[in-house]
Each structure stands twice: as structure tokens, then as C-alpha cells.
Amino acid sequence: xxxxxxxxxxxxxxxxxxxxxxxxxxxxxxxxxxxxxxxxxxxxxxxxxxxxxxxxxxxxxxxxxxxxxxxxxxxxxxxxxxxxxxxxxxxxxxxxxxxxxxxxxxxxxxxxxxxxxxxxxxxxxxxxxxxxxxxxxxxxxxxxxxxxxxxxxxxxxxxxxxxxxxxxxxxxxxxxxxxxxxxxxxxxxxxxxxxxxxxxxxxxxxxxxxxxxxxxxxxxxxxxxxxxxxxxxxxxxxxxxxxxxxxxxxxxxxxxxxxxxxxxxxxxxxxxxxxxxxxxxxxxxxxxxxxxxxxxxxxxxxxxxxxxxxxxxxxxxxxxxxxxxxxxxxxxxxxxxxxxxxxxxxxxxxxxxxxxxxxxxxxxxxxxxxxxxxxxxxxxxxxxxxxxxxxxxxxxxxxxxxxxxxxxxxxxxxxxxxxxxxxxxxxxxxxxxxx
Amino acid sequence: xxxxxxxxxxxxxxxxxxxxxxxxxxxxxxxxxxxxxxxxxxxxxxxxxxxxxxxxxxxxxxxxxxxxxxxxxxxxxxxxxxxxxxxxxxxxxxxxxxxxxxxxxxxxxxxx
Numbered sequence: 001x002x003x004x005x006x007x008x009x010x011x012x013x014x015x016x017x018x019x020x021x022x023x024x025x026x027x028x029x030x031x032x033x034x035x036x037x038x039x040x041x042x043x044x045x046x047x048x049x050x051x052x053x054x055x056x057x058x059x060x061x062x063x064x065x066x067x068x069x070x071x072x073x074x075x076x077x078x079x080x081x082x083x084x085x086x087x088x089x090x091x092x093x094x095x096x097x098x099x100x101x102x103x104x105x106x107x108x109x110x111x112x113x114x115x116x117x118x119x120x121x122x123x124x125x126x127x128x129x130x131x132x133x134x135x136x137x138x139x140x141x142x143x144x145x146x147x148x149x150x151x152x153x154x155x156x157x158x159x160x161x162x163x164x165x166x167x168x169x170x171x172x173x174x175x176x177x178x179x180x181x182x183x184x185x186x187x188x189x190x191x192x193x194x195x196x197x198x199x200x201x202x203x204x205x206x207x208x209x210x211x212x213x214x215x216x217x218x219x220x221x222x223x224x225x226x227x228x229x230x231x232x233x234x235x236x237x238x239x240x241x242x243x244x245x246x247x248x249x250x251x252x253x254x255x256x257x258x259x260x261x262x263x264x265x266x267x268x269x270x271x272x273x274x275x276x277x278x279x280x281x282x283x284x285x286x287x288x289x290x291x292x293x294x295x296x297x298x299x300x301x302x303x304x305x306x307x308x309x310x311x312x313x314x315x316x317x318x319x320x321x322x323x324x325x326x327x328x329x330x331x332x333x334x335x336x337x338x339x340x341x342x343x344x345x346x347x348x349x350x351x352x353x354x355x356x357x358x359x360x361x362x363x364x365x366x367x368x369x370x371x372x373x374x375x376x377x378x379x380x381x382x383x384x385x386x387x388x389x390x391x392x393x394x395x396x397x398x399x400x401x402x403x404x405x406x407x408x409x410x411x412x413x414x415x416x417x418x419x420x421x422x423x424x425x426x427x428x429x430x431x432x433x434x435x
Numbered sequence: 436x437x438x439x440x441x442x443x444x445x446x447x448x449x450x451x452x453x454x455x456x457x458x459x460x461x462x463x464x465x466x467x468x469x470x471x472x473x474x475x476x477x478x479x480x481x482x483x484x485x486x487x488x489x490x491x492x493x494x495x496x497x498x499x500x501x502x503x504x505x506x507x508x509x510x511x512x513x514x515x516x517x518x519x520x521x522x523x524x525x526x527x528x529x530x531x532x533x534x535x536x537x538x539x540x541x542x543x544x545x546x547x
Contacts, residue, residue, distance in 0.1 A: 211461075212543040240525050240532065287520040290487055291513075357539070367494035367510060373545075375517040378461075381539055382521045382531060389537035 018278055020259040028261045028413040034420060038405035041398045043419060044220040049426070050350035056429035057328050057422055058085060059180045061266075062191045064330040064344060065091050068174040069208055070124065071099060075141055078124035079104055079114050084347045089167060089178060090114045090130070094141040101169035101178045102143050106132040107162045113139075130164070139164055173200040175332075193265040196324065199332075201308025207340060207360040211377050214356050217388055219395040221329060221345040221353035222418060227387050228343060229270055229325055229414035231256035237386050241295070243283040254278060260314030261413055266327035266421045268414045269313055274320020274336055291375035295383055296320070297337030298372035302362045304338045325414065327421060338362065339376070351395055357384065442512075443505045446490060449512065452479050456515040457508035461541040464511075464518040469529050473522075480523045483516050499547060507547055 023031040030036065043049050065080050077092035088104035090113065106113050111134040116123045129146055130139040138147035145162035148154065168179040170188035177188055189197055217224060227233065234256045256278055260271040275296040288294040311334060312319040324332045331343040344356040359377045364370040398406075408416055441453035456479055458464040468476065483490075490509055497506055522529050 209545040210543065211541060211545065213539045214542050215537070215539045217537070241521070242525075244525055285520065285524045287484070287516065287524065290484070291517060355539075361545075364499065367497070367499060367513075368491050370499060370510070370545075370547075371491060371513055371517070374514050375520075378514075378517045379521070381541075385531045385534050385537060385539055388539065389533055389535045392535065392537065 018273075019257050022410070027410045029410050029416060032261075032263050032413065032417060034413065034416045038407050039416065039419065040404055041406055042404070043422065044223055044395070045351045045399045047350045050347070052426045052429060053422060054085060054347070056425040058082075058347070060185070060425070060429075061328050062170070062177040062179050062184070062188050063328075064326070064342075065089065065101065065169075065176045065178055067204075067210075068099065068171060068176060069205065069210075071176075073126065075128055076124075076126045077114065077130075079122050081120065081122050082346070083120070084349070085180070087180065088112060090164075091169065091176060091178075092130070092141060096142070098142075099169060099171060099176055100143060101167040101176075102164035103167060105165070106134065106137055107145065107164065108132065108135055108137050108148075113164070172197070173202065174204050175330075191265075192326070193267065195262075195264045195269075195310070195313055196267060196326065197310075199308065199310030199324070199334075201306075202310055202334060202340075203304045203307065204340065204360075206304050206362050207338075209361040209363055209373060211359040212356065213358075213381065213384075214354065215388060216348065216352065217355050217391060218352050219391040220351055221347045222422070223391050223394055224343075224345050224353065224355055224387070225325065225329065225331070225418060226412075226415045227391060228331060229268065229323065229418070230412045231258055231270075231272065232409065232411045233387075233390075237390055238383055240386075241383065243285045246283040255411075258411060259316045262313050263417060264313075268325040268417055270323040270325075270414055271312060271314045271316055272320050272323075273316070273318055276318040276320050287375070288379075291371045292368065293372035293374075293376040293379070295376070295379045297335045297339045297376045298361070298369070299337070300369075300372065301337040302364075302369065304362055307334075307338075325418065327418075337376075339373070341380070351399065355388070441505060441508045443493065443503075443509060445493060446486065446509055449483060449486060449509075452482055453508055453512065455479070456483075457511045458515060459511065461514070461518070461544050464515050465541075467515070468519045468522055471519075471529055473528065476519050476523050476529060480516065480519060483512060487513055487516060502547060510547060 022028060066078055070078055071093040074093050074095045074097065077090055080089045082089065089101050090104040091099065091101045093099050104113050111132055112119050113130055113132055114123060136149040140146045143164035143166060145159055148157065151157065168184050170177055172188055172192060235254055258270055258272055262269045284294055292299045311322055319336055321333060321335045329345040333341040339361045342358045346354040348354055359380060361373040364373055440447065440450065441457055442449055455467060458467055490513055494506060494510055502510065526532055
């Protein structure tokens with residue numbers, strides 16, 4: 001059976017598909033030392049596995065909190081609610097310009113320190129001191145106690161013991177991370193590894209026009225990550241997005257092959273031609289031409305200077321995009337049209353998560369550039385909606401246990417890698433517990 | 436110019452659509468898309484699409500951070516054209532097919 005027969009293509013259609021050379025011994029999957037057999041997706045819903053995963057993965061990895069641009073001045077802060085771990089973090093820029101992270105809890109009676117209106121909701125703002133709403137205790141921007149209301153009434157208060165509990169916090173390329181380990185086993189640079197560290201030279205800091213989307217999704221956090229680390233789904237989930245007023249191009253059948261996958265420690269990268277890929281089978285709409293933008297971004301890439309030496313780690317030509325999957329739950333997607341997307345996937349339960357998407361562009365010089373950005377982002381949002389609901393259907397299918405083994409192709413190698421790394425981390429935790 | 440014109444004089448032909456489509460935020464625009472009939476979406480699309488290039492050229496002569504209320508309304512109507520375009524061009528219905536109860540909520544966006 002030839003590939004053409006399997007996917008229902010005519011020989012002529014099959015001949016038009018872009019294919020790319022694979023590393024020895026002939027597949028991405030084997031080249032990365034991964035197995036090729038069917039997989040179980042029990043790790044996408046099993047409550048016991050979820051509990052282990054929280055401990056083994058999320059309490060032992062560097063976790064992304066936000067961007068340095070969200071903290072432009074001393075005293076600016078934001079909170080991050082890691083509700084699934086029972087933890088609230090406040091990230092704040094000190095008078096010395098350092099960014100620090102603290103457990104968001106007052107040293108007096110344990111009241112949550114920084115919140116507005118709803119103590120469960122994330123907040124952000126600017127302050128001179130962190131002040132508790134309960135009894136007025138205050139902390140300076142570096143987390144030291146600075147005021148205790150009616151202090152003489154207390155017994156043996158020791159100033160040094162009253163500082164806010166510090167959480168390990170490091171930044172890379174303007175991305176702020178924390179680590180909940182008492183003493184992190186690796187610093188952030190070691191955790192990211194040399195290839196990701198190189199991406200620091202990318203001009204992220206110029207892309208300050210920021211859109212943020214949030215959604216609660218009824219699917220395990222890994223399922224959405226999986227959806228965006230393969231292009232195998234594109235012709236089917238997104239087939240409708242082609243301009244229907246032009247002759248049919250076969251987009252409903254033509255596979256989108258990924259030119260290069262790469263593994264970087266626990267992290268992965270999927271590099272592709274982006275706007276240059278399968279150009280013959282896609283048809284843009286008149287409104288894309290009007291607004292000079294589409295799913296791939298503004299058609300006229302703004303000048304942001306050099307992109308640094310971290311992009312296109314596999315050296316493909318033409319280069320369209322890198323989708324960096326930073327373990328465990330951050331994706332940074334840099335497009336050749338000089339904008340970037342981030343995805344975050346925060347577990348809220350074994351079969352649900354909170355999804356956060358940001359779109360980041362350089363400041364537009366005029367209305368035309370502004371509309372190219374708006375149209376690119378709005379297009380991305382409609383695409384992403386199609387993925388979102390498909391995921392809930394997938395979650396239901398997996399949880400039905402109507403099947404317990406599933407087949408992944410070589411284009412889905414990144415999925416295998418993520419699940420393998422999660423399983424390795426869980427196995428390491430279990431080994432430790434057994435002494 | 437009428438005293439309560441929402442748009443710059445040169446675009447007064449689009450006034451009938453301004454009250455509905457000069458929405459201040461993406462969530463309002465998206466809600467308007469979902470709440471509209473296809474006839475309403477098509478009528479707005481047909482009215483603004485041929486005028487959009489002229490609107491862009493007009494707005495390109497202005498400082499984005501210093502737009503008058505009327506200019507801002509015109510800019511926002513162009514955003515609305517983008518918001519509804521997939522519904523009109525591809526889906527033939529306001530809602531994304533098979534999108535069920537899934538949603539994506541824009542909680543922050545650039546201004547203007």
C-alpha cells in the first residue's frame with residue numbers, strides 16, 4: 001500500500017506534496033530513540049497519575065510566570081494563581097530593579113497578600129509597599145517587613161523571620177520563571193539548555209503590542225500541547241479556512257509535513273516553512289490581501305533588526321517558524337514575519353486546564369500596520385477555536401476507554417517525546433519514594 | 436456634518452453601521468458577530484469592504500495615539516470587518532462550525 005493509497009490521493013496529488021528528508025535510521029521517532037508502538041493515553045485523565053505529575057513535573061520544573069515588560073518599573077507586580085498546586089505567587093520588581101517572586105501570603109496570620117475583590121483571581125498593579133488588607137502589615141519591594149501595626153503588643157517578633165517567603169526566580173530573554181523546589185536541582189540556564197539559551201538574542205523585547213486570550217478547556221493540559229506540536233491535523237481541523245470561492249485545491253487531503261523536529265533535553269522544537277509551506281494548496285481571502293495579514297502574521301514583516309542566532313535551529317530554507325515547546329507547559333512560537341505567540345497550559349484537574357495565548361507584535365507605525373496585526377491575531381483566534389473544541393471531543397473519546405491504545409505517526413513524534421519525558425519524571429519520583 | 440456623527444465626514448456613508456460595529460473591544464465585536472444574522476453580517480461586509488482601503492489611507496495620515504473619537508470609530512469598524520470575515524467568507528454562519536461551548540476570551544488587547 002503506497003502513501004497515496006492510504007490517504008486517498010491520486011498519484012498526481014501525491015506528487016505535489018512537500019516532503020522532507022528524515023534523519024537516520026529513516027524516521028524522526030527512531031532518530032530520537034523513541035519507541036514506535038501504540039501508546040496509552042491514560043496519563044491524560046487518570047487522577048492518580050495527575051497527582052504524581054503535579055509533584056514530579058510542576059513542583060520540580062522551572063515554570064513560566066510572565067514577561068519582563070509586565071513589570072516596567074520598581075513596584076510593579078503581578079500575581080500568578082497556581083491553584084492546582086495550592087500556590088499563589090507574587091512577582092515584583094524591586095527598587096534595585098531585580099525581579100523577585102514570593103509566596104503571596106502575609107507573615108502575620110497567613111492572609112493572601114496581593115489580591116483585588118476576588119482572592120482567587122490574578123491581579124497586577126503598582127505599589128510602594130506590599131500591604132496586607134487584614135491587619136495592615138507591610139513589606140518593602142524586596143520582601144522585607146517594613147511595618148507592623150501596634151508592634152509592642154507582639155511577643156519576641158524577629159524582623160528577619162518576617163520576610164515574605166522567597167521563591168526561586170530567574171529570567172531568560174525577558175521570560176520570568178519560578179521554581180518551587182527548596183533548592184532547584186538546575187538553574188534556569190541549565191534547565192533550558194544551550195540551544196534555547198541562544199534564543200535570548202531574539203528581539204522579544206521589541207514586541208510590546210500584546211494580546212492575551214484565556215480559556216478553560218475540558219481537556220488535559222497535554223492534549224492541547226499535543227494539538228499544537230503536530231501539523232498532521234491541519235487539513236482536516238482547518239480545511240474550512242481556505243477561500244471557498246477559488247477552485248478546490250485539495251487542502252482537505254494534502255498532508256502538511258514538518259521539515260524538521262529537534263529535541264533539546266526535555267524541550268522540543270518544530271521548525272516549518274510557515275507561509276512558504278504547501279503554498280500551492282492554500283488560497284487566501286480578499287480580506288487577507290486588504291489588511292496585509294493572515295494566520296502567518298503581517299505580510300510585510302516590520303523591521304526589528306537581526307533575529308539572533310537561536311532561530312531556525314535545524315537550518316531549513318525557506319524558514320517560516322519555530323515552535324519551541326519548553327517543558328513542561330510553555331510554547332514560544334516565533335514567526336518569520338516578526339511576531340511571536342506564547343501558549344501556556346495550566347492544569348486545573350486531570351481532565352481540564354486553563355489555556356493562555358498571547359500574540360506579540362512590534363508597535364505599529366500606522367493604521368495599515370495596526371490592521372495587519374489585528375487581522376493576523378483575529379485569524380489566529382478563529383483557527384485556535386477550532387482546535388479547542390476538537391480537544392474536548394478527544395478528551396471524551398480517550399476517557400471512554402473504548403480503546404486503550406493509540407497510534408502515533410512520525411509527524412506526531414513531539415507528542416511521544418512530551419509524554420515520555422513526563423513519564424520519566426514520574427518514574428524518577430516513584431523511585432525516590434521507594435528509596 | 437450632523438452634530439452626532441460617529442464617523443469622519445468622508446465616511447458618512449458608513450454611519451448606518453457605526454452604532455453596531457464601532458465596538459470598543461474585541462469581546463464586544465465578537466459578541467456582535469455571534470448575535471447577528473448572516474444577512475446583517477453580509478450587509479455590513481458589503482458596505483465596508485469597498486471602503487476599507489480608503490479608510491486605511493485616511494487613517495494612515497493620522498497619529499494612532501492621537502485619534503479623534505470619529506477616527507477611532509472608523510478604525511474600530513475596520514477591526515470589525517476582520518472579526519466577521521471568516522463567518523462571511525468561509526463558514527456562512529456567525530459561529531465557527533463544531534465549536535460547541537468552547538470559547539476564547541480576549542482579556543487584554545492593544546489600544547487603540
